[in-house]
Amino acid sequence: GNSVTQMEGPVTLSEEAFLTINCTYTATGYPSLFWYVQYPGEGLQLLLKATKADDKGSNKGFEATYRKETTSFHLEKGSVQVSDSAVYFCALSDLTGTASKLTFGTGTRLQVTL
């Protein structure tokens, strides 16, 4: 079946540091890939997505590239801010069948300090 593996957290960085959160996946076919973010006390929000190989999703300074050869979708940001502190979930969407389901990774907590 489908699965998503994320690096374990928490990840603690100083403001303006470079961020990488690794995500690899196992899936049949050609899934769409997503990063969701959950800020403290809030629901999940879509951060970015990529729907085919070599696509780069980007939003709010975050980027992730759909790498089919390495089955990866690593999240990066060049300079993090305190406001980026949140839990980040990598997910894939299986579009086979009559309903697409999202399979989530376990989430990576990011803590950014001054």
Add this chain to the structure above:
Amino acid sequence: SAVISQKPSRDICQRGTSLTIQCQVDSQVTMMFWYRQQPGQSLTLIATANQGSEATYESGFVIDKFPISRPNLTFSTLTVSNMSPEDSSIYLCSLRVVGTGELFFGEGSRLTVL
């Protein structure tokens, strides 16, 4: 995008009672999904709520424990029945965007069972 409203946003419940969570969306959607996020864990799909037919449950979830209603294309309810402390979770309603597989989430209903 879509606006998804969930009620209640949080509740504290007694063991053995049942609680119904409501999900209202601002547009007509064919499929709505209910997820559970247990403390410190990732999201797990409970079931797909189909309008006009019975919900489709994922492995490990049964209708007697999590009955779902879907009376129309903009509304769904999830009931958590005969609650135990293990049911303490955030329950999230979501809907799927046709074509990309992207899901939008409500802010979630945080249940604490004593």
